[in-house]
Amino acid sequence: MSRETSIALGGIDLLPDLAGALYVPDFDALLVADLHLEKASSLARRGAHLPPYDTRATLELLSFSLAAARPKRLILLGDSFHDEEAHLRIDPADVAELARLTRGIDLIWLAGNHDPSPPRALGGHFAGEIALGPITLRHIPGSLSEGECEIAGHLHPAAALAQRGRSLRRKCFVGHARRIVMPAYGSFTGGLSVSAEPFQAIFPDGDFTVWMIGGKAIHRFPSRRIS
Amino acid sequence: MDDRPTVLPKMFSDWFRSRGWSARPHQLAVLEKAQAGLDVLLISPTGGGKTLAGFLPSLVELSATRQRDGIHTLYVSPLKALAVDIARNLEAPVSEMGLPVRVETRTGDTPHSRRKRQREKPPDILITTPEQVSLLIADAGAAHMLKDLRAVVLDELHSLVTSKRGVLLSLALSRVQSLAPRTRRIGLSATVADPDALRAWLTPQRGERDLAALVLGTAGAQPQISILKSAERVPWSGHMTRYAIPDVYEAIKRARMTLVFVNTRAQAEMTFQALWSANEDHLPIALHHGSLDVAQRRKVEAAMAQGKLRAVVCTSTLDLGIDWGDVDLVIHVGAPKGSSRLLQRIGRSNHRLDEPSQALLVPSNRFEVLECEAARQAAAEGAQDTEYPSVLKLDVLAQHIMGRACAAPFHPDQLYGEVTTAWTYRNLTRADFDRAIEFVTNGGYALKAYERYAKLKPWGQGELRLAHPRLAQQYRLNMGTIVEEEMLKVRLAHIRKRLGKRLVTGGRVLGEMEEWFLSQLSTGDTFLFGGEVLRFEGLDEFGALASRSQGADPAIPSYAGGKFPLSTYLAGRVREMLADPKAWPALPAQVRDWLSVQRWKSIIPTPRQMLIETFPRAQRHYMVCYPFEGRLAHQTLGMLLTRRLERSGAQPMGFVASEYALVVWTLRDLSLMISTGRLNLAQLFGEDMLGDDLDAWLAESNLMKRTFRNAAIIAGLIERRWPGKEKTQRQMTVNSDLVYDVLRRHEPTHILLRAAWDDAADGLIDVHRLGALLKRIRGQIVHRALDTVSPLAVPVMLEIGKESVYGEADDALLAEAEDELIDEAMRLV
Incomplete structure (x- = not known):
């Protein structure tokens, strides 16, 4: 990474990577959100035969994020699987790869709306939400109580800005002093513009920061710069 | 049917006489060939009773038969707006001769109730569009509706065959031929560069090379083409032609009804707005382009037909079709890009063949003066440079296979035999056909993950059938080959x-x-x-x-480059004209001066040579080359050259491509690098550029992703977006860019990637043309190291800054945007 980027939340430093993961050094934890594993095979049931390599591609990304951060724990912020039958369709080779990647790592699955109860067979712990010091981790952004900070997923944030007549759109982290929403990590996940209505609900004064994920670096912009 | 008449029946010659006409020789020739059971291609300039020539054999045959059921003639027109007009024109002969012929139309707009009635009681003549023919044969009732079919008439064939629409139609016709083997075909076409290709396209291929019979219409009078000689200065670059607006307005005032053709929607908008503000006489001038609301376009067409307008500014939306109004002048604003395109657009005026059409060309910059002059001379000679028909598109084949399955179970052997009778698929290998079947069945991936979700299931003796009727409905919603920009x-x-x-x-x-x-x-x-x-x-x-807005000047230009690249033929002529000072007197004085100074300051290359100039300017070093191969090929060249210059240490900073030239700028002194042998131009422009460098670039190219999206939609991998349904669809589909990335990484030989590559090579990245260029200039590169910019280089240098820089370096732009904010913040401190 050519530029060191860190995001401060509740006095804790968060280090984003180019794949869309967040490393939290204070807790030696790597966070990823919205993997949507087996999205392709989920759509294939309805006749859209998209390349059946999305799980493999996502795990490949995860291997890069893990190799760079070497964390003690990996926390998945929900929607790790695209639907509740995904574990029935996942290729055994991909299951083995996931096991290999997470060997010796504490694995924590948070519930998402797509996967309210992630498959037990893959090991690890399960929770609705958990706390990292002052920060609550959960899938869907909630209402913050006094002094509470939050890292969430679910919304798949993406931002666009215009530069030299070209519109540049990227997945991004979006947040303010007390809340960060993570980008969707999965290889077949799309993005929702940070100017869309769900973001207005959680950032009502429209004042937030985005960290757009480029090919070589993460670029930070205030909300007024975003189209 | 053995009592078929062999000449024009009396009833018909009487009808012609009652109108004060007689049947034209080409109409009779088509009739005679059709009566002999031959497929016929009629090539004729616009007008001249071409539509009637197409219908005449059917009308004659229908006048002699009674008691039919099923469609007798399918008339296929590329524009659905035309179907209704054609049906109306056919009413006159049918009703005046009292023929027992029922004519109906069927387009995307035809209500369900009428379609149902057409299925129960088919008309004798059905006027329709290419997509509707594909839908017809995908219908379970197709065999019944088409069992009595005798004729297919294809209107504007020259325009259909160059696109995927034509490729899909050719497959549909192969099916029609199996359902109704006695069907003969008539193709109606404007003049083309290679009539034999069209003759082969038109007829089923069973032997070596079967050709449809050819009938040539009489040529019209020579068009009178002139180039605007404005007293104003012709701009060095740009495409907006503001300088010529007063002259264009005067020409409109002198004519009865003028069509003002432009190449892009943005040019149409600009030209229309400029004419409107010059319109002191309040002439009725209208605007017509594809993005305007349909109702608005229909209103303009109707006003034209009623003679209520004096001019219409239009794009290719008015290239085809019957005559809307009595046009007596065609003005082409901007260079026409090809000789045939110019001739066809000129043909929109003055449909009386014996009177010459009038046309005025308005170049928007100096290079376009050369191009307009080359086009004028080519058109005067009647030289044609139409594109070769489009063939063998694997995504279109996949769509056709799905449509075939929607109609009834089929045997792959039978279908392979059928599609290869289409000239467009005569070279389709069985292996590729089987891959397309696999793709339709389960996606065709090496990883067999979707067997249980297959769309085609085995049936009977080696046949395949549709797995679920819902798929047929999906097919009907998504079929077609026109993929709009979002x-x-x-x-x-x-x-x-x-x-x-x-x-x-x-x-x-x-x-x-x-x-x-x-x-x-x-x-x-x-x-x-x-x-x-x-x-x-x-x-x-x-x-x-x-x-x-109250303001007069729009802040954001929406010019996105010309839609049509300069034709290879015209480019050759421009190079020849440039190289030959004896041809210069035909050019305006200011253009002659421009070229003379170029000869003095640098050189004028011969037609085979490619000139490269290097010179320093404001801390940077520039390299300009002049391939004249069109913007798309130049863009690709620029992309690949910058990669190579990067490797050789020249530190390239950006490039800009125009229709005629390419400029690259670097931090290092290029003239010095070349003179000391650090940079070898022959190697830099070597043909091996199209190997690894091209591959590496394509991996991240947005152009390739756009091409892939089109192929994925046509092949049925990704559903079309339907207005109002985006929200529900978003959960159903995956962005095609993501699909492209994953597929390229995990199955780079997949059939859809091949289909996308084939399209891009002809289309957005124009690799074929770039390859031809690199071959042409081998050993023919001349280099001049200059102290300053040359006259020939000025136009492309002026494009710098108007275009985005360094092709696709999005990351650099993101970093730049971020740095600007940091600078701004620092200034405030």
Whole structure:
């Protein structure tokens, strides 16, 4: 990474990577959100035969994020699987790869709306939400109580800005002093513009920061710069 | 049917006489060949009773038969707006001769009730579009409806065959031929460069090379083409032709009815707006382009037909079709890009063959003066440079296979035999055909993950059938080969103030614009649309909102480059004209001076040579080359050259491509690098450029992703977006860019990637033409190291800054945007 980027939340430093993961050094934890594993095979049931390599591609990304951060724990912020039958369709080779990647790592699955109860067979712990010091981790952004900070997923944030007549759109982290929403990590996940209505609900004064994920670096912009 | 008449029956010659006409020789020739059971191609300049020539054999045959059921003739027109007009024109002979012939139309707009009636009681003649023919044969009742079919007439065949629409139609016709083996075909075409290719396209291929019979219409009078000689200075670069507006307006005033053709929608908007502000006499001038609301376009067409207009500014939307009004002058603003395109557009005026058509060419810059002159001379010689028909598209084949399955179970052997009778697929290998079947069945991936979700299931003796009727419905919604840019509706915004807050709500629909363009606007930006300056007010779930702006000048130009690249043929002529000072007297004085100074300061290359100039300017070093191969091929060349210059240490910073030239700029002194042998131009422009460098670039190219998206939609991998349904569809589909990335990495030989590559090589990245260029200039590169910019280089140098820099270096732009903010913050401190 050519530029060191860190995001401060509740006095804790968060280090984003180019794949869309967040490393939290204070807790030696790597966070990823919205993997949507087996999205392709989920759509294939309805006749859209998209390349059946999305799980493999996502795990490949995860291997890069893990190799760079070497964390003690990996926390998945929900929607790790695209639907509740995904574990029935996942290729055994991909299951083995996931096991290999997470060997010796504490694995924590948070519930998402797509996967309210992630498959037990893959090991690890399960929770609705958990706390990292002052920060609550959960899938869907909630209402913050006094002094509470939050890292969430679910919304798949993406931002666009215009530069030299070209519109540049990227997945991004979006947040303010007390809340960060993570980008969707999965290889077949799309993005929702940070100017869309769900973001207005959680950032009502429209004042937030985005960290757009480029090919070589993460670029930070205030909300007024975003189209 | 053995009592078929062999000449024009008396009833018909009487009818011609009652109108004061007689049947034209080519109409009789088509009739005679059709009666002999031959497929016939009629090539004739616009007008001249071509439509009637197509119908005549059917009308004669129908006049002699009674008691039919099923369609007798399918008449296929590329424009659905034309179907109704053609049906109306056919009414005259049918009713005046009292023929027992029922004529109906069927287009995308035909209501369900009428389609159902057509299925129960088919008309004798059905006038329809290519897509409807594909839908017809995908219908379970197709065999019944077509069992008595005798004729297929293909209108404007020259325009159909160069696109995937034509390729899909050719497959549909192969099916029609199996269902109704006695069907003969008539193709109606404007003049083309290679008539034999069209003759082969038209007829089923069973032997070595079967050709349809050829009938040539009589040529019309030579068109009179002139080039605007303006007293104003011809601009060095740009495409907006503002300098010529007063002259264009005067020409419109002198004519009865003028068509003003331009190449892009943006040019149409600019030209229309400029004419409107010059319009002191309040002449009725209208605008016609593909993004305007359909109702609005129909209104303009009707007003033309009624002679209520004096001029229409239009894009290729008026290239085809019957005559709307009595046009006596065609003005072409901007270079016509090809000789045939010019001739066809000129043909829109003056449909009386014995009178010459009048045309005026208006070059928008100096190079276009050369191009217009080359086009004028080529058109005067009648030289044709139409594109070769498009063939063997694997995505289109996949769509056809799905359509075939929707009609009834089929045997792959039988279908392979059938599609290879289409000239377009005569070279299709069985292996590729089987891959296409696999693709339709389960996606065709090496990883067999989707067997249980297969769309085609085994049936009977080696046959395949559709797995679920829902798939047929999906096919009907998604079929077709025209993939639009993602468009958003533009609506007029109503703005109210309430409690100090601005409330913006949407009103009337003004038309549609490309999503990529609208997505880069910020509230308050102004742009041209529908001849007005609009102010962007934001996006809502239905599209874009805009209000009318008081300002005269739009802030955001929407020029996205010419749609058509300069034809290879015309490019050759321009190079020859440039190289030959004896040809220069035909050019205006200011252009002659420009070339003379070039000869003095640098050189004028011979037609085979390619000139490369290097020179320093303001801390940078420039390299300009002049391949004349069109913007797309130059863009690809620029992309690949910068990669190579990077490797050789020249530190390239950016490039800009025009139709004629390419400029690259670097930090290192290129002249010095070349003179000391550090940079070898022959190697730099070596043909091996199209190997690894091309591969590496394509991996991340946005152009390739766009091409892939089209192929994926046509092949049925990704569903089309339907207005109003985006929200539900978003959960069903995956962005095609993501699919492309994953597929390229995990199965680079997949059939869809091959299909996309084939398209890009001819289309957006134009590799074929670039390859031909590199071959042509081998050993023919001349280099001049100059102290300063040469006259020939000025136009492309002026494009710098108007175009985005360094092709696709999005990351550099993101970093730049971030740095600008940091600078701004530092200044405030």
